[in-house]
């Protein structure tokens with residue numbers, strides 16, 4: 001039995017993340033999704049709470065033949081102990097997955113098997129692009145799994161991100 005660990009902020013969980021999970025699923029029987037920056041929410045870069053991101057991910061993966069666990073991981077001031085912090089919060093895992101250079105470096109230094117994936121349609125499948133479309137009224141729905149649309153609508157996510165963006169630009 002092989003268990004993987006995939007860390008991301010998932011603000012929101014989009015189709016690029018889903019493609020990465022589909023690719024990881026070829027290697028592992030179980031997958032832990034680490035909800036990074038779990039303590040951050042209600043900002044333009046991190047609009048959604050850890051709980052809201054768990055809803056998006058759990059509902060998006062419900063039909064997949066893969067055991068998944070979503071685990072919130074708060075940020076730390078010290079990068080040097082971050083991998084130990086991750087291990088203290090997560091079920092044990094054999095392989096970590098990320099395309100983030102700092103994350104890759106920290107796992108490598110801890111002698112953990114860390115793997116990257118190709119970037120899927122990165123011109124549009126990027127969290128910042130999805131959030132920008134949410135703010136400007138563009139088509140963000142086509143970039144995310146259907147359950148993410150449902151979750152964002154359920155929590156009033158578009159009103160929230162537009163309000164945060166407005167108050168940022170007014171210097172509030």
Ligand SMILES: Nc1ncnc2c1ncn2[C@@H]1O[C@H](COP(=O)(O)OP(=O)(O)OP(=O)(O)O)[C@@H](O)[C@H]1O
Pocket residue numbers: 007008009010011015016017019020097098099100117118119120121122125126127128129
């Ligand atoms: N389109 C994609 N294809 C493959 N991997 C992706 C894609 N988008 C993000 N990832 C990877 O998923 C992990 C989590 O990404 P993250 O939650 O930061 O999303 P992001 O799209 O890079 O968002 P943001 O623009 O908010 O930084 C990172 O390792 C990132 O490189």
Ligand SMILES: NC(=O)c1ccc[n+]([C@@H]2O[C@H](COP(=O)(O)O)[C@@H](O)[C@H]2O)c1
Pocket residue numbers: 007008009010035036037038074075076077078079080082098099100102103106
């Ligand atoms: N010192 C730390 O707290 C530390 C170090 C490396 C990565 N992280 C987190 O890991 C996550 C990585 O995800 P992304 O690839 O989506 O950026 C982010 O939430 C990031 O803040 C935290």
